[in-house]
Amino acid sequence: MATLNEILEKALALGASDIHLRMKTVPIFRIQGKLIKTNLPELSGADIFEFAKTILPIEKKKEIPILKNYDTSYSIPGVGRFRVNIFKQRNTFAIVMRTIPTKIPTIDKLNLPNIIRKISLEHRGLVLVTGTTGSGKSTTLAAMLNEVNEKDSRVVITIEDPIEFLHRDKKSIFYQREIGTDAEDFFSALKASLREDPDVILVGEMRDPETVRTALDAAETGHLVFSTLHTLDAKETIYRIVSFFPPYHQQAVRYQLASVLKATISQRLIPKAEGKGRVPAVEVMTVSGSIKERILNPELTEEIPSFIEKGKETYGSQTFDQSLHELWKKGLITRENALKYATRADDLKLRMEGITSGELKF
Numbered sequence: 001m002a003t004l005n006e007i008l009e010k011a012l013a014l015g016a017s018d019i020h021l022r023m024k025t026v027p028i029f030r031i032q033g034k035l036i037k038t039n040l041p042e043l044s045g046a047d048i049f050e051f052a053k054t055i056l057p058i059e060k061k062k063e064i065p066i067l068k069n070y071d072t073s074y075s076i077p078g079v080g081r082f083r084v085n086i087f088k089q090r091n092t093f094a095i096v097m098r099t100i101p102t103k104i105p106t107i108d109k110l111n112l113p114n115i116i117r118k119i120s121l122e123h124r125g126l127v128l129v130t131g132t133t134g135s136g137k138s139t140t141l142a143a144m145l146n147e148v149n150e151k152d153s154r155v156v157i158t159i160e161d162p163i164e165f166l167h168r169d170k171k172s173i174f175y176q177r178e179i180g181t182d183a184e185d186f187f188s189a190l191k192a193s194l195r196e197d198p199d200v201i202l203v204g205e206m207r208d209p210e211t212v213r214t215a216l217d218a219a220e221t222g223h224l225v226f227s228t229l230h231t232l233d234a235k236e237t238i239y240r241i242v243s244f245f246p247p248y249h250q251q252a253v254r255y256q257l258a259s260v261l262k263a264t265i266s267q268r269l270i271p272k273a274e275g276k277g278r279v280p281a282v283e284v285m286t287v288s289g290s291i292k293e294r295i296l297n298p299e300l301t302e303e304i305p306s307f308i309e310k311g312k313e314t315y316g317s318q319t320f321d322q323s324l325h326e327l328w329k330k331g332l333i334t335r336e337n338a339l340k341y342a343t344r345a346d347d348l349k350l351r352m353e354g355i356t357s358g359e360l361k362f
Contacts, residue, residue, distance in 0.1 A: 001041055001043075001044075001047055002027075002040050002041060004050075004051045004054055004055070005076050005079075007019065007021070007027050007038075007040060008076060008079070008080065008082065008097070009076070009079060010038065010040070011027075011029050011097075011099065012079065012080050012099060014029060014031055014036075015031055015032070015277075016029035016030060016031050016036075016099060017030050017031070017032075017033075017098065017099055017134070018030035018096060018097065018098050018099070018134070019082075019095075019096070019097040019098075019099075020035075020094075020095075020096055021043060021048060021051060021094065021095040021096075021097070022043065022048065022089070022092070022093075022094040022095070023043060023044060023045045023047075023048055023092045023093075023094075024042060024043070024044075025042060025043060026038050026039070026040050026041065026042050026043070027040050027043065032271065032275075032276070032277060032278060033269070033271065033278060045092050045093075048092065048093045048094065048095060049064075049093060051095055052064065052067075052086050052093050052095065055072060055074045055084055055086065055095070056070070056072065056086070057072065057181070060072075067086070067088070068087065068088050069085070069086070069087045069088070070085070070086045070087070071083075071084070071085050071161055071162055071179075071180070072084050072086070072162050072180070073100075073162035073163060073164070073178075074097065080099060080100070080102060081099075081100040081102065081164075081166075082097040082098060082099055082100060083097065083098040083100055083162060083164055084096070084097050084098075084162075085097075098134075100138075100164045100165060101139070101165070102166075104142050104143065104146045104165050104167065105139060105142070105143050105146075106143055106146065106147075107120070107143045107144070107147060109143075110136075110139065110140065110143055110280065111279050111280065111327075111332065112140065112143065112280065112282060113282055113284060113316070113318060113323070114316070115284055115286065115316030115317070115318075116140075116143075116144065116265060116282075116284065117147055118316070119144070119262060119263045119265070119284075119286070120144040120145075120147040120148055121147065121148065121151060121152060122224055122262050122263075123199075123224060124219065124222045124223060124224055124260075125219050125224060125225070125260050125261065125262035126215065126216065126219040126225050126227070126257075126260045126261050126262060127144075127224070127225070127226050127227075127262050127263050127264075127265070128226075128227055128228065128229055128237055128261070128263075128264045128265070129141050129144075129226070129227075129228050129264075129265045129266075129267075130228060130229045130230070130231040130232070130233070130234075130236075130237050130264060130265070130266045130267075131230070131231075131232070131266055131267045131268060132230060132232070132268075133230065134269070135267050135268055135269055135280075136267055136269055136280055137228045137267070138164050138165070138228075139165075140265065140267065140280070141202060141226055141228070142164070142165040142167075144226065145158070145165075145167060145174075145200070145202065145226070146167070148172055148200060149167060149169075149170040149171060149172045149174070150170055150171065151171065152171055152172060153171045153172060154171075154172045154173075154199035154200050155172065155173050155175070155196075155197050155198050155199050155200070156172050156173065156174045156175070156198070156199065156200040156201075156202070157174075157175045157176075157177070157193045157196055157198045157200070157201050157202070158174070158175070158176045158177065158201075158202040158204070159177050159179070159183065159186055159189040159190060159193065159201070159202065159203050159204055160176065160177070160178055160179070160202070160204040161178065161179035161180070161186070161204050161205070162178050162179070162180075162181075163176050163177075163178045172200075175196065177189055177193075179204075186203055186204065186205065186206075186207060186208075186211045187208065187210045187211045187214060190203055190211060190214045190215065190218070191214055193218075194214075194218060194221075194223075198223055199223065199224065200223070200224045200225075200226070201215075201218060201223055201224070201225050201226070202225075202226045202227070203215055203225065203226070203227040204227070204228065205227065205228050205229075206227050206228070206229060206241075206244075208244070209244045209245055212241060212244045212245075215227055216253070216256050216257065216260055219260035219261075220256065220259065220260050229241070231266070232266060233266045233283055233305070233320070234264040234266060234283060234285035234304055234305070234308060235301060235302065235304045235305060237264050237266070238257070238295055238301055238304070239301065241253065241257060242254060242257070254295055254296050254298070255296065257295055258287075258292040258295040258296045259292075261287050261295065262286070262287055263284060263285060263286050263287060264283075264284075264285045265282060265283070265284055266282070266283040266285075266320075267280040267281065267282045267283070268280070268281050268320065268341060269281075270324070270327065270333050270337055270338075270341055271333070271334075271337055272332060272333065273331055273332060273333050273334050273337075279327060279332050279333060281320055281323045281324050281327060281333075281341060282318070282320075282323050283308065283318065283319055283320045283323065284308075284316065284317050284318050285304065285308050285317055286311065286315045286316055286317045288307070288311055288314075288315050288317075290307050290311075291304065291307055291308075291311075294307060305319060305343075309321075309322065319343065320341070320342070320343050321342050321343050321344055321347065321348045321351075324338040324341060324342055324348060325338070325348060325351055325352070328352065335352065338352070
């Protein structure tokens with residue numbers, strides 16, 4: 001049997017983003033988005049149980065008989081860090097682990113648009129990074145916080161479940177709090193953070209109305225707040241935030257959101273043209289006067305994508321299709337994948353062929 005650390009070291013050597021460990025199956029790695037069965041020995045229920053005991057913090061080990069689901073992190077000194085979820089399925093434990101790079105990537109290294117550098121250095125307001133699970137939200141946020149750390153002197157408080165990237169103080173001071181270890185939950189930690197002299201607050205995820213409301217209030221009172229949502233694009237993000245609240249509160253939330261929201265950054269990972277690795281296609285909505293109007297008025301919210309497209313030159317915003325077009329022009333992704341992941345594939349195809357119209361202001 002391979003030890004847990006041996007499995008994880010192999011995963012890192014192969015460039016795996018995720019590791020799946022369960023009974024009666026060999027370890028399975030996700031590499032460049034694809035699931036790959038390893039040639040390692042099949043795992044038994046006893047193996048998984050031992051791995052869980054190894055990973056769990058001391059105070060949680062005694063809860064193993066009743067444990068159903070637990071999020072934590074795991075480190076191999078000098079090798080790597082992992083985000084971990086231990087859960088029960090078919091009455092046995094299973095473990096899914098995600099690799100966390102030890103070196104925080106830069107905005108340039110991630111091929112993110114330049115406007116994200118400017119958004120990172122805002123002094124107040126709300127910035128949301130959105131996308132599906134595994135779309136690189138945490139990595140983008142780490143790069144944005146690193147930009148703050150490199151360029152400005154601020155107090156940064158992160159509230160995470162679990163802590164992923166470790167930030168060392170450069171120009172800024174970092175306090176990193178982990179749910180379950182350093183704080184009870186996002187809401188109470190966020191509320192407490194307002195008494196800890198923050199300039200920048202990262203809330204790992206906005207999961208409930210109380211956290212959303214407190215994040216909006218923090219942004220309104222002069223803090224820069226970063227957070228994430230599992231939404232596909234800017235338009236859906238607006239709807240999701242509003243939907244956290246009952247109908248009689250929703251217009252007030254729209255007013256507050258329109259006044260504090262600085263930008264939404266939504267991303268999808270696209271396979272690179274040469275076949276090794278992935279690159280983010282990024283929709284960026286910077287909040288202009290026209291966008292504010294469309295956040296305020298529910299009847300106009302559907303128009304947000306067209307105003308993002310029109311604002312590329314003036315405000316630095318861009319749609320997914322504009323991002324895909326740029327990535328294709330740079331040779332980073334194939335034409336086939338650009339069209340496969342496009343929102344309006346027919347329009348993008350015309351643009352690639354050099355055909356433009358009043359409707360295609362890329």
